[in-house]
Amino acid sequence: MKALVMEAVGKPMVVKDWPEPECPADGAVVRVEASGICRSDWHIWQGDWTWVGFQMPMPIILGHEFAGVVEEVGKEVKTLKPGTRVVVPLSQGCGVCEDCRTGHSNQCFGAGAGGYARYGVLSHADFNSVPLPDSVDFVEASSMGCRYVTAFHGILDQGQVKADESVVIYGCGGVGLSAVQIASSLGARVIAVDLDDRKLELAKRVGASDVINGRKTDPVKAVIDLTHGGANVSIDALGIATTCRNAVASLRKRGRHVQIGLTTQGEKGEVALPVDQIVFKEIQFVGSLAMQSFRYPAMLSMVERGRLQPKKLITETIPLEKAFGVIEQMSKFENVGISVINQF
Numbered sequence: 001m002k003a004l005v006m007e008a009v010g011k012p013m014v015v016k017d018w019p020e021p022e023c024p025a026d027g028a029v030v031r032v033e034a035s036g037i038c039r040s041d042w043h044i045w046q047g048d049w050t051w052v053g054f055q056m057p058m059p060i061i062l063g064h065e066f067a068g069v070v071e072e073v074g075k076e077v078k079t080l081k082p083g084t085r086v087v088v089p090l091s092q093g094c095g096v097c098e099d100c101r102t103g104h105s106n107q108c109f110g111a112g113a114g115g116y117a118r119y120g121v122l123s124h125a126d127f128n129s130v131p132l133p134d135s136v137d138f139v140e141a142s143s144m145g146c147r148y149v150t151a152f153h154g155i156l157d158q159g160q161v162k163a164d165e166s167v168v169i170y171g172c173g174g175v176g177l178s179a180v181q182i183a184s185s186l187g188a189r190v191i192a193v194d195l196d197d198r199k200l201e202l203a204k205r206v207g208a209s210d211v212i213n214g215r216k217t218d219p220v221k222a223v224i225d226l227t228h229g230g231a232n233v234s235i236d237a238l239g240i241a242t243t244c245r246n247a248v249a250s251l252r253k254r255g256r257h258v259q260i261g262l263t264t265q266g267e268k269g270e271v272a273l274p275v276d277q278i279v280f281k282e283i284q285f286v287g288s289l290a291m292q293s294f295r296y297p298a299m300l301s302m303v304e305r306g307r308l309q310p311k312k313l314i315t316e317t318i319p320l321e322k323a324f325g326v327i328e329q330m331s332k333f334e335n336v337g338i339s340v341i342n343q344f
Helices: 039-046 138-142 144-158 174-185 197-205 219-227 241-249 275-280 293-304 320-332
Strands: 002-006 014-017 028-036 066-073 085-087 119-122 166-170 189-194 210-213 231-236 251-259 284-287 314-319 338-343
Touching: 002 320, 014 320, 028 138, 028 144, 039 320, 066 119, 066 138, 085 138, 138 144, 138 314, 138 338, 144 174, 144 251, 144 293, 166 174, 166 219, 166 241, 174 189, 174 197, 174 231, 189 197, 189 219, 197 210, 210 219, 219 241, 231 241, 241 251, 241 275, 314 320, 320 338
Parallel strands: 166 189, 166 231, 189 210, 231 251, 251 284, 314 338
Antiparallel strands: 002 014, 028 066, 028 119, 028 338, 066 085
């Protein structure tokens, strides 16, 4: 099969022939019909997250936002059948550890990969499989694989966003735009902040009530003015020091900050925060990582009913050969919306 292969940190990924994956005894092989291109893969290509012990073996096929059809199941798989349409979860829990048994399989760190190829693997298939409704096509499903589910978990589960609240979202990449749409669907007033008017225009189209270009105005002051004192919830969807601090500073008393964006070489996981203000204002600061597989049906139900429309975030579909070009663009924050591979 053809696959986009990462051979070393910082070096161009190449499309080459690669052996088809073997089916694990408790897993499944999925014929990939669509695969989203996520900034997390840019982070890996840059060699980020070594400061938290993250290291990928090389060479490797990245890609963790994919959907397709189950081609083969292992001999230990009891419920999943070949021919089933699935979306493959980013976090593939083992199903037996304490995190999985207590409902936090997103903390199991059995992350999936291999979507930049015609065939990928679903681990622990009975525990992790997420059947895809017939009304949701593969391209739309793949756009939900990481960024959308991460935003869903961050907005609903970690942020506990309510209909009458104001939510400010810093960074209008894939995660940020997903968060805009999801928070808006709940009835919240959403304020989107970015430095690129193209991204802010898309944010307005998918539900932002107000947009702020941080290059042209002080975003913290603008948020406080718009909300008469600060937002109820802030989201840092990018992960650089400036957006993290600005997001926290944009909150009103007893506000809640959700940290979704992960840092790069500039921060190496360390960001200075206004601790005294966090104490005096009783601000809550919570992290949010991916989403458990059992939460996917709730999200997919909202998509089926038209409450969520992730397809509006997709700006292009491309062949596998053009995927690395999209990843390269992420170094300059040039990408608008979500790019999906649908030609293998």
